[in-house]
Amino acid sequence: xxxxxxxxxxxxxxxxxxxxxxxxxxxxxxxxxxxxxxxxxxxxxxxxxxxxxxxxxxxxxxxxxxxxxxxxxxxxxxxxxxxxxxxxxxxxxxxxxxxxxxxxxxxxxxxxxxxxxxxxxxxxxxxxxxxxxxxxxxxxxxxxxxxxxxxxxxxxxxxxxxxxxxxxxxxxxxxxxxxxxxxxxxxxxxxxxxxxxxxxxxxxxxxxxxxxxxxxxxxxxxxxxxxxxxxxxxxxxxxxxxxxxxxxxxxxxxxxxxxxxxxxxxxxxxxxxxxxxxxxxxxxxxx
Amino acid sequence: xxxxxxxxxxxxxxxxxxxxxxxxxxxxxxxxxxxxxxxxxxxxxxxxxxxxxxxxxxxxxxxxxxxxxxxxxxxxxxxxxxxxxxxxxxxxxxxxxxxxxxxxxxxxxxxxxxxxxxxxxxxxxxxxxxxxxxxxxxxxxxxxxxxxxxxxxxxxxxxxxxxxxxxxxxxxxxxxxxxxxxxxxxxxxxxxxxxxxxxxxxxxxxxxxxxxxxxxxxxxxxxxxxxxxxxxxxxxxxxxxxxxxxxxxxxxxxxxxxxxxxxxxxxxxxxxxxxxxxxxxxxxxxxxxxxxxxxxxxxxxxxxxxxxxxxxxxxxxxxxxxxxxxxxxxxxxxxxxxxxxxxxxxxxxxxxxxxxxxxxxxxxxxxxxxxxxxxxxxxxxxxxxxxxxxxxxxxxxxxxxxxxxxxxxxxxxxxxxxxxxxxxxxxxxxxxxxxxxxxxxxxxxxxxxxxxxxxxxxxxxxx
Numbered sequence: 001x002x003x004x005x006x007x008x009x010x011x012x013x014x015x016x017x018x019x020x021x022x023x024x025x026x027x028x029x030x031x032x033x034x035x036x037x038x039x040x041x042x043x044x045x046x047x048x049x050x051x052x053x054x055x056x057x058x059x060x061x062x063x064x065x066x067x068x069x070x071x072x073x074x075x076x077x078x079x080x081x082x083x084x085x086x087x088x089x090x091x092x093x094x095x096x097x098x099x100x101x102x103x104x105x106x107x108x109x110x111x112x113x114x115x116x117x118x119x120x121x122x123x124x125x126x127x128x129x130x131x132x133x134x135x136x137x138x139x140x141x142x143x144x145x146x147x148x149x150x151x152x153x154x155x156x157x158x159x160x161x162x163x164x165x166x167x168x169x170x171x172x173x174x175x176x177x178x179x180x181x182x183x184x185x186x187x188x189x190x191x192x193x194x195x196x197x198x199x200x201x202x203x204x205x206x207x208x209x210x211x212x213x214x215x216x217x218x219x220x221x222x223x224x225x226x227x228x229x230x231x232x233x234x235x236x237x238x239x240x241x242x243x244x245x246x247x248x249x250x251x252x253x254x255x256x257x258x259x260x261x262x263x264x265x266x267x268x269x270x271x272x273x274x275x276x277x278x279x280x281x282x283x284x285x286x287x
Numbered sequence: 288x289x290x291x292x293x294x295x296x297x298x299x300x301x302x303x304x305x306x307x308x309x310x311x312x313x314x315x316x317x318x319x320x321x322x323x324x325x326x327x328x329x330x331x332x333x334x335x336x337x338x339x340x341x342x343x344x345x346x347x348x349x350x351x352x353x354x355x356x357x358x359x360x361x362x363x364x365x366x367x368x369x370x371x372x373x374x375x376x377x378x379x380x381x382x383x384x385x386x387x388x389x390x391x392x393x394x395x396x397x398x399x400x401x402x403x404x405x406x407x408x409x410x411x412x413x414x415x416x417x418x419x420x421x422x423x424x425x426x427x428x429x430x431x432x433x434x435x436x437x438x439x440x441x442x443x444x445x446x447x448x449x450x451x452x453x454x455x456x457x458x459x460x461x462x463x464x465x466x467x468x469x470x471x472x473x474x475x476x477x478x479x480x481x482x483x484x485x486x487x488x489x490x491x492x493x494x495x496x497x498x499x500x501x502x503x504x505x506x507x508x509x510x511x512x513x514x515x516x517x518x519x520x521x522x523x524x525x526x527x528x529x530x531x532x533x534x535x536x537x538x539x540x541x542x543x544x545x546x547x548x549x550x551x552x553x554x555x556x557x558x559x560x561x562x563x564x565x566x567x568x569x570x571x572x573x574x575x576x577x578x579x580x581x582x583x584x585x586x587x588x589x590x591x592x593x594x595x596x597x598x599x600x601x602x603x604x605x606x607x608x609x610x611x612x613x614x615x616x617x618x619x620x621x622x623x624x625x626x627x628x629x630x631x632x633x634x635x636x637x638x639x640x641x642x643x644x645x646x647x648x649x650x651x652x653x654x655x656x657x658x659x660x661x662x663x664x665x666x667x668x669x670x671x672x673x674x675x676x677x678x679x680x681x682x683x684x685x686x687x688x689x690x691x692x693x694x695x696x697x698x699x700x701x702x703x704x705x706x707x708x709x710x711x712x713x714x715x716x717x718x719x720x721x722x723x724x725x726x727x728x729x730x731x732x733x734x735x736x737x738x739x740x741x742x743x744x745x746x747x748x749x750x
Contacts, residue, residue, distance in 0.1 A: 016723070040434035057744075125574035126591060147572035150726060209644045233518060238578045238723040255712040256430065258411070272360035 032262035039258050050263035052257050057245035062262070063239050067154055068268075071243065072194040072222040072275075075165070080218060083166050087173030088199075099176070108167030116231030122145050123232075147233055150240035157232050157241060161225070169214045176210030177203070212283050216276050223268055244268050302499035304672045362651040363391040365416035367406065370396045372420065375670040382667070383658050389600055409438055415641050418652055421522055423635040424461040424707030425713075431639055432468035436651065438640035440467040447653075454693070457676035460635040470656055471676035475598040476633035476696045477524055477704065478617040480584075485512065485593040490675070493618045495628075496534055500621055508595055514570040516585075516592035518578025520706075520718050522725070524563070524596040527632055527705050529558035531622040536675035537701065543705055545713075546745070548741035559724050566725045576722055589672045596620065597668050599674055602688035619699055633701040634678060696750060716741035 030087045033042040033050055056262045077099065090101050104241030125145040128152070134143045146156045188202050203210075226245035229235060235242040235250075244264055368376050369699040373396045380392045395416070397405055402420060407430075409415045415436060420430045431437045444450075444467040449458060457474035461467055476573040486492070486503070489510055494500040517525060533537050534554035541547035542555070549555050560605055565571065571577065572586050575723060586592040595601070605615050621631025640652055658664055661679050669683040674693050682690055706714045720737045729737065 038434075039407055040430075040436060074590055120579070124578075126572060126586070145576070148576035148726070150728065233577045234324050236519065236719070236722055238719045238728065250711075253407060254715070255710070256407065257712075281680065 007202050011180060028261045030266050032259055032267045034095055035259045036255040037258045043259075046259070047140055050260050051267070054263060054267070056259070060242055060247060064242045064264075067241065067243050068225070068271075070154065071218055071225055072159065074155075075218050075222045078158075078217065079162055079165050080169055082212060083163070083169035083214070084173050085165065086170045087177055088203075089103075089172060090170070091177045103168055105167040107164045108171075110164060112161075112164065112227035113231055115160055115164045116228040119149070119157075119163075120232045123156060148237055150237050153233055153237060154241045157229055160232065161228055163208045165218075165221070169218060169247055170211050170213050173207065176207045180206050215279065220272060221262075223272055290677055294614060300427060313572045324388065329468075335420075352604060358389055358558040358651065358654060360387050360647045360651075361391075362647050363393060364418060364652055364655070364735070366392055366394045367416045367419040368394055368396055368401060368428045369402050369420055370398055371722065372396070372672060375653055375668055375672065378668050379427070379659050379664060382664070383445075383655060386658065387651075387654060390655060392655060398412050406431075410434065417644055418638055420472075420637050421637050422707055422747070423469065423471075423637055424703060424708065425709065426711050428461065428469045428637055428639060429463050430459065432463050432466065434643055436643050437468055438639070438644055439472065441589040443467075443649075443653065448472040452678060453676045454678050454697075456633065456696070457635045460703060463744065466564050471635050471637055472660075473475065473636040473674065474676040475600070475670050475674055476692065476701060477528075477548075477596050477598055477621050478692060478695070480587065480596050480597050480601045480615060480617045482590065482614055483616050484614045485590065493535065493616075494621055496626060497621045497624075503567070503593075508569055512584070513572045513592040514594055515565070515571050516583045516587050517575050517580070517683075518572075518597040519576070519580045521580035521583050521596075522571075522575065522721055523706065523718060526558060526562050526634070526717075527620055528620040529561050529595070531630060531632070531702065532624075533561075535589045535624075536700070540702060543702070543708055545709070545742050548739060549735040550743065554734045555735035555738075559721070559734040562721065563724050563727075563731050572743075575727055599686065599692055603673075603685045605688055606685045615688055617689070621696055621700075628699040630700040630702050631696045632704045633672050633696055634704040636672070710745055713741050713745055721728055 024034045032043075034045060034047060035232070036050070037043040057091050065224060068153050080155065086104055090097055090104070096149050110118075121127070123146045125131055125148075127141070130146070131143045134140065184206070185198065188198055225243055226249065229243055229246055230249075233241045235246045244267070248261050248264040251257045251264060288668075325635075343569075361643060376394055377394075380394060383392065394718075406415065406419050406421070410431060415431075421431070423429075430436075444458075445580050450465070453471050454474055457471040458467070461469040461471045481493075485507075489506050490501075491506060494503055494670070507514045515525060530542065533544060534552065538547055538552065538554055542549060542552065566575075573593050584597060584604060587595045588608065601615070601617070605612055619628045619631055621629060622631075625748075626666050638656065639648065644652065659671070660675055660680075665675070665680060665683070669685060671683075673682055673686045674680070674689065705717075709717070717738055720729060720734050723737075724731050724734050
């Protein structure tokens with residue numbers, strides 16, 4: 001009992017801060033989603049009207065939701081897979097692997113704003129590196145205003161995000177790989193497991209906990225993607241790169257619709273729960 | 288089982304942190320200039336910087352001490368100002384402190400986005416500063432006035448002759464329903480800045496009519512030269528001028544006040560069609576749809592584009608960046624017909640005051656702003672943003688390129704820059720629609736209907 005009290009007393013300050021900074025604003029945000037409020041007037045209770053309006057009568061919200069789903073799929077299929085491949089390669093012993101690890105991790109240390117500015121300049125149709133390079137190698141037909149094309153703008157931003165975002169999951173996977181017992185891998189090899197079998201039957205199952213962390217953090221980050229879009233296209237052209245986070249910001253601070261902004265935030269959380277909670281339950285089932 | 292529950296709780300916790308997005312630190316300065324107001328200029332965002340109280344020097348002259356003795360109450364005023372005012376504000380505050388040691392001005396500086404966001408957050412939480420910088424119009428100054436959060440300056444303005452002191456159009460933009468809701472600071476308009484050397488190179492003269500302007504664009508295009516520099520929301524500056532040209536003052540005003548129907552307006556369709564035509568003909572720089580609006584001037588500085596629609600700030604940018612001032616000048620976008628210049632889009636930047644100021648605080652605030660824009664202060668602080676809204680004020684040396692702009696606006700007449708006066712949710716639809724038209728996903732003739740839909744939805748929600 002004394003031990004428990006001691007533990008609680010150590011945790012209490014952090015818990016208090018957490019409640020004040022995270023829990024209370026979170027709950028308050030959910031409450032606000034049931035109101036119409038411009039931030040300074042009297043709040044007006046509207047029940048589920050904000051939710052109904054978003055799903056039935058808001059084209060931009062639907063574009064934003066679709067873009068977030070695309071971003072999540074791209075993250076899971078490309079970022080996570082590439083990060084795993086990189087981690088596997090960089091876990092091998094070869095000269096200069098520390099340097100390579102640093103090179104791949106370095107972009108992660110930069111802020112989204114910096115990444116956005118760098119890539120925006122690279123994509124610049126007039127002075128950008130990409131068009132200049134294409135011109136230099138004779139591929140003038142491929143030159144273009146990439147970020148101005150609504151069909152590919154989101155994917156162009158994702159390419160920039162990928163460059164930045166590989167470092168963190170790669171590091172997690174690398175950490176997971178390095179905690180693996182070499183005896184198990186050695187035993188599998190002695191038993192005749194080839195590289196593919198070793199990867200599918202031994203490495204992936206043993207990285208299960210790492211996968212939980214990587215997928216959870218990556219999906220949450222995908223749902224919150226904001227800064228890089230804000231810098232590179234500001235949700236344009238013609239809302240083609242609008243996401244839930246940018247739309248939430250606009251509703252809250254640009255249009256003074258705090259109720260609607262909170263509704264978008266709440267929907268983001270609900271979507272996250274639908275994706276992550278079943279995944280966590282499923283992946284920890286055997287434990 | 289315990290492990291599963293713990294894992295679920297951790298996942299939920301991480302997810303729940305999303306919710307705090309709405310209420311999170313609004314002062315996060317990790318943002319670039321928000322294209323919310325076309326009326327704004329390119330300014331580098333910086334983090335909020337509380338300013339140390341200016342040192343009060345003991346060697347003030349007798350005259351200065353006498354000024355200070357006129358105000359013998361101890362007053363502190365908190366003030367939120369944009370980062371691009373930092374140099375000027377700090378100098379003025381320091382010099383003011385020598386004159387009025389009893390009045391302490393505590394300034395905090397925010398980037399363009401942050402000052403807009405933070406004042407709104409402060410308004411909703413009842414923590415507004417005593418004075419805050421703001422833009423005029425519906426989305427900005429009027430927001431605080433409508434919520435009865437700012438000081439009614441009407442009586443003070445009448446008693447102190449603001450009608451003579453400030454430019455009429457600037458003061459009008461600070462007036463809502465007959466009440467003066469803000470102190471006008473800067474008054475400027477959107478004109479066409481051009482490279483004199485480029486026009487000379489092709490034997491072109493400053494256009495006086497719309498047709499002449501189009502002729503210039505055609506000649507420049509034939510010579511592989513972009514005419515107009517723009518980007519993102521900045522494109523609207525051209526559309527706004529086209530709307531003024533096709534609709535004329537009366538209909539344009541009715542469109543901006545949301546009284547006229549955008550869907551059925553012939554002028555709206557014509558303006559969008561012309562914008563699309565200019566886009567298709569390559570009159571704008573490459574990649575203009577998503578180019579950063581703040582980079583628009585850069586293409587003119589670099590000679591990639593011959594013209595850019597911008598405000599008076601262009602003058603100081605030319606000087607500050609060391610460009611040859613003889614290569615730059617401006618003209619009014621010809622929005623009139625029958626040889627008239629036509630009205631010019633203009634806007635005001637202001638300071639608003641907290642409704643809860645005490646009498647002493649208000650008096651001190653007025654003393655401060657009288658000093659800020661006094662002849663003496665404008666002379667000794669050339670970094671004060673110009674052109675000021677003070678009638679007859681002289682421009683600083685760095686702003687000489689803009690000399691004559693206010694007179695030109697006065698002579699031609701003006702209308703409030705649209706995005707200062709039209710609600711943001713409608714403006715965002717206008718921006719998106721113009722991009723869709725330029726990209727060919729919406730016909731110019733259908734653009735008005737898209738915007739009208741947003742206006743109808745806004746009106747319905749406002750009821």
